[in-house]
Amino acid sequence: NAGVTQTPKFRVLKTGQSMTLLCAQDMNHEYMYWYRQDPGMGLRLIHYSVGEGTTAKGEVPDGYNVSRLKKQNFLLGLESAAPSQTSVYFCASTPRAMPTNEKLFFGSGTQLSVL
Amino acid sequence: QKEVEQDPGPLSVPEGAIVSLNCTYSNSAFQYFMWYRQYSRKGPELLMYTYSSGNKEDGRFTAQVDKSSKYISLFIRDSQPSDSATYLCAMPPTGNQFYFGTGTSLTVIP
Numbered sequence: 001n002a003g004v005t006q007t008p009k010f011r012v013l014k015t016g017q018s019m020t021l022l023c024a025q026d027m028n029h030e031y032m033y034w035y036r037q038d039p040g041m042g043l044r045l046i047h048y049s050v051g052e053g054t055t056a057k058g059e060v061p062d063g064y065n066v067s068r069l070k071k072q073n074f075l076l077g078l079e080s081a082a083p084s085q086t087s088v089y090f091c092a093s094t095p096r097a098m099p100t101n102e103k104l105f106f107g108s109g110t111q112l113s114v115l
Numbered sequence: 116q117k118e119v120e121q122d123p124g125p126l127s128v129p130e131g132a133i134v135s136l137n138c139t140y141s142n143s144a145f146q147y148f149m150w151y152r153q154y155s156r157k158g159p160e161l162l163m164y165t166y167s168s169g170n171k172e173d174g175r176f177t178a179q180v181d182k183s184s185k186y187i188s189l190f191i192r193d194s195q196p197s198d199s200a201t202y203l204c205a206m207p208p209t210g211n212q213f214y215f216g217t218g219t220s221l222t223v224i225p
Contacts, residue, residue: 106159
């Protein structure tokens with residue numbers, strides 16, 4: 001009963017380095033989301049996907065790329081990390097589109113620090 | 116103006132107190148109103164949701180929506196130390212995105 005799994009849980013990068021965050025869900029959900037959470041800013045949507053092979057930009061997409069090659073996986077990439085990308089990143093999934101009473105299932109987060 | 120505004124707190128109350136958490140919103144098209152609870156170093160989890168106006172009760176928790184004032188509230192009765200968490204209001208519009216409040220940090224002191 002894994003739900004939404006994020007890897008890694010913690011990472012420290014130097015400015016300019018690249019990395020990929022992996023989100024995996026085992027609930028056969030169509031919709032997947034990447035959020036970042038910063039103090040005083042709440043959860044902000046970076047990118048989302050409404051199905052395998054499709055992605056779309058959210059509120060704060062600059063500096064990030066995503067891919068959804070398999071339905072169960074949603075990858076978030078940082079090509080050239082910047083200190084402004086220091087944040088806690090959350091992946092979430094849901095069976096179908098909003099608005100419904102379907103809830104978002106969240107992973108446990110990735111704490112990323114860019115020095 | 117942000118779509119959803121929420122007082123960030125922090126809020127500190129003694130055990131057994133009644134807690135009131137609030138959000139305001141600007142988009143009259145919102146129909147679903149949700150409250151998520153987030154424990155430290157965890158992802159948010161859905162606590163309650165309501166549709167349109169009115170009240171909904173679940174144990175010690177009551178969610179209230181006033182669409183005329185664009186104001187929603189979450190009340191916690193007989194608060195417990197285990198209620199210590201950050202509470203986020205959330206509203207899905209007609210698209211695929213949620214609008215989240217910034218969250219209110221609550222500490223219940225034994």
